[in-house]
Amino acid sequence: MTRTTAPRGRWWHRLWRGGRPRPRADRGVETPAAAAPAAPDEARQQAALNAEQHLQAALCVLALQPLPDRGEPCNTALVAATAEALQAHQWGARNLPRRPQLLPQLIQAVNDPETSARLTAAIIGQDPVLTGNLLRIANSPAFRVQERPVDSLQRAVTLVGHDGLRQVISAVLVQPVMQLQCEVFPQFSSIVWEHALLASRAASDHARLTGSGDPFAAQWLGLTQGLGAVLVMKELLQRAAEAALPIHHGTAGTALTQWTLPVAQRVAQAWELPLPVHQALDNNAPTCGLALSLRVACCLATASLLCRHGVTGQSQALALLERLPGTPPAVLSTLWRRVHGRSVETLADEAAASQG
Template structure:
C-alpha cells in the first residue's frame, strides 16, 4: 500500500472509532428528532464553574479559527511544549507548509490520490432523500454492499439501540430500529469515512482527533437545519460536514509525509493546525467536484471561515457545527468546563447573529 493508501475508501470498513465513538455521535443524533417540536429555548447559559478561569471563559466570545487550531494541537501534547524556533527552523516549517499547499493544488496529485466516489453514493442519496422511499427499500440498497450492511447491523446491535437479548440480523429490522433520521447519518458516515493510519505519535493521533470532531460537527450541522429546511437539507448538511473532515484527513496525511522528509525537524503544532485550517475546505471542495455533488455543497465548503459565519444556510450550519464540536471536544479533553464551554458557544452564536437556542438544545443533549 502506498503512502496515501490508507485513504482508500473501504465502504466495507467498520468504523474505527468503534461502537463507543458511535454512541457519542448517535446520542446527539437520536435526540435531534424532537428538534422541530421543542419550541422553547433551553434556558440561558449556566453560571460559570468555580475558578477565575471559568468565569472569564463564560463571558468570552471565542474565535472559531482559534478553537479549531487549539483542538488540532492536542495531538501534539504528549511531545511536550514546543521549543522556541530558530529562524532557520521557522523557515523550514514555512517551507513545509508551502510544499503541502502546492502539492494539494497540483492536478497530478489530485488525479492520483483523490478518493474514489463510493459506487452506492448516488443510488443511496436518491433513496434516502426520496420522501416516498420505505425503510425496506433503503435497506435493500444497503444490502447491495456487504460491508455497509455489516456496519448497519453493528450499530443496530450496539447498547444504544439494542433492546432484546437476541442479536439483530435483519437489515430491515436494523433500519426500523434506527429509523430514517438515525439511518441517514450512519449511512453517510459509512460511505465517507476514510481508512486511517493511527499510532502513538502525533500524526497517528491526529486523524482520530479530526474524525471525532468531524462526526460531531456534521451532527450539529444536520440538527440545526433539520427542523426548518427538511430532511434532504439535513442529509446534505451531514454530508457537507463529513466531506470537510475527509479533506482534513487528506491534508493531515500530506503534512505527515512532508515532515517525514525532515526527521530532524520536530513538527510545529501551530504550523500543522494552520495548514489544516487553510487547506481542508479547498481539498473537500475538490472531492465534491470529483464526486459530482451539488454546487451548493461546494459553495458551503468555500464559505468555511470560522471567524465569520457565512450567509449560505448550509455553510452557516456547518460553521456553527464546527465551533460547537470544537468546544465539545476541548471540554471532553479537559481544556474547558461544561458551563464555560456552553456559555462560549452561546456568546459566539449571538455575536454571529445566530439564534443560540437550537445550538444549546443540541449541546445539552450531548453525553456528559
C-alpha cells in the first residue's frame, strides 16, 4: 500500500464503519449518568444531519483526490481571507461567469406550452454546441424510436419533449463556465460537474414527485450550487497561491461548506434565474419546498458518486439516504433508480459480495 492510499483507506474506514465508538476501559472513573433520550422529532433531525455530514465529508475527500486526508486542521486564516475576498466581490456580470446568451430565450420557450417546436429549434440552432448535443441525445437509445437517424432539430425537439429538452439545455449551457484548471486537485472540476448534473436531475424529480415546487427551477438549483463550489475553490486556490500556503482537506471543506450556496445565490441573481431558485439557495431557508429538494438531491447525487467510484456499497448509501426528511420511501426508491440506475455495479459492492 502506498503512502497516499493508506491515509485515504483509514479515512474511509472511519467514515463508513458502523456501530458506536468503543468506550475506554478507564478504571476508577465514575461513569456519568446516561442522558435523557431525545424526543423523536429531535432524534430524526439529528440523524438526518449526521447523514448529510457523512455524505458531504465523503464527497469532499473524493473531489480532492489524489491529496490524502491526513487530518490536518483547518487553516482558519486562509478561509477568512477567502471569505473576505468573496464578500468584497462586486457580484455583477463582470465578476461572474458570463450568462449563456440564449438562456432567457430558452427558459421562456420551454416554459411556454404554446411555443412551437419550430421556434424552439430556431433558438437552439443559434448555438452549434447545443445543436450537436440535442441531436446526439435525440439519437440515443433513450429517445430514438426509429432506425432512421434524427437529423432535424425540429424532429429532435419534438422527440425529446420539453422535459428532456430542459435537461439538455441547462447542462450544455452551464458546463463551459464550470471549467477549473487545478493541478493540486485535478479531478475537482469533473467530480463537481458530475455531482451537479446528478443533483440537477434529482432535484427536478423530487420537486415533481413531492410537489415541492417547479421542477425546472429545481433543476437549476443543482447546476448553480455546482458552479458556486467551483467559484469558491477558484478563490481559495488564488488566496493560497498568494500566501504560498498549502490547501488541506479541512481548509477546503470548510470554505466550500460555508460559501458554496451564498456564491450560487449570487450567480442565480446575476443570471436572472427564477426567484424560487434564489430563495432556495439561501443558507437560512427553511427545510421545505425547493430548499428541501436541493438538500435531498445533493445527498442522492453524492451517494451515487460514492457508489460509482467504489467508495461504498448501495446498501450503505441507501441506509444514509433513508434518514433524510420529506421523502417517503417510495419516492426515495424512484429517485435512486433515476439517479443511480439498477445496473450500476461498484467496486465496493463486488468486494462485499465476494466476502459474503
